[in-house]
Amino acid sequence: MKDFNYLSRDNILTTILLFFAFSFIGYLWEMILFIFKEKKFVNRGFLKGPWLPIYGCGMILILVLLSWFMTKPLLMFILIILLCGFLEYMTSYLLEKLFHKKWWDYKDSFLNINGRVCFAGLLFFGVGGIICAFFITPYLIIKISNFRYSNRLLLALVLIILFIIDNCCSLRKPNKGRNISVNVKK
Template sequence: MGKRKFIAGFLCFLAYSFLGWCYEVFLETVVYRWGFSNRGFLWGPYLPVYGVGVLLLLTCLRGWSRRKLLIGRLNLMPVVVFLAVVVLTTTVELAASYILEWKTGGWLWDYTRYTYQWQGRICLSASMRFGLGGMVILYGLQPLLERSLIWLGENRQKMLYMILMPLFCLDLVIHVWMV
C-alpha cells in the first residue's frame, strides 16, 4: 500500500470513527433520551470500531457494490451486499466485545433486553441498523468522501494526517495500553 493510499485510508478511518461516535451520541440523547455521555473509551469524539468496520466493508464489498446480479431486470446485488454488510459488521461487533472484555473486563454495550440477541454482545436490530448504515456508506457516503479527499488535495491530506495521527495514537496509547 502506498503512502498516499495509507493517508487516505487513515482519514477515512477517522471520518467513519467520528460518524460512528455521532451515531451513538444521537441514539443515546435523541432516541433513548438518556442524556449525553462520551461514547467509547477514548477521549476524542470517535469510536474506532466503526472506522475498522467501514474499512473492512470497503475492502471486502466495494467491488461487489459496483456489480450487478440480474434476475430478469431485477438487480439483486444490493440484497447480497446488505446481507454481507450485516455479517461483517456483526462479526466486528462481536470481536470488539471480546477484545474489550479481555482488555477492560467488560464491553460498552448490553443487548440482553433485546429479543434476538446473543450473550448481550450482538443483536438482530443493531445488525440490521449496521446493514442499512453500511449500504448508505457504500453507495452514498464513501463516494462523497473520496471526492472530498480529491478536492482537499494531497498536501492538505498530508497536513491533516500529520496533525491527527499523533493525537489519535496518543489517545490510544493512554487509554488502551496504559489501562
C-alpha cells in the same frame, strides 16, 4: 466505489481519512442516539476523543473486502451484516477480556448473541453500511480529493498522532463509568 483501490499507495491517505471520518460519524450517531435515549450527553466509547474506531474499521473493511459486491446490493447487505456482526462481537469480547467491563450489552434485545450483538443492531449496520458505501463514501472521496496532497498528509498525520495518544491514555485509563460501561465478574 468498486474501482477505487483503497490500499494503493496513491489512495492510502484517502483511506486513512475515511477511517477517521467514519469513526467520527459513528461517534456522532452514538452521541445523538444516547441524547434521545437518556436525555444527556455521554461519550460512549472506550477512547476519550470524538471517534469510535469500530465504525471506522467496519466501514474500511466493508470498502476493502466487499466493494466487489456493489453490483449485488442484497448480497452486499448480507455480507455487511456478517462482517460487522463479527467485528462487533470480537470487539466486545476483547474489551471484556482486557478490561473486565462491557461497553455495550444487548442481552435484553431480540435475537442477541451473548449480549454482544443483536438483530436490530446488525440491521442498522447493514443499512448504514450500504448507505455509506453507495452514497457517503463517494461524496467523501470527492471532498477529500479536493484538498492538496500536502494538506491531506498533514491532516492524516495529526489525526494519527492524536489517535495514538488517545489510545495510549485510554489503555491506561479507559473511558468508563455510569452509562458507559459495566463491570463484568471475573
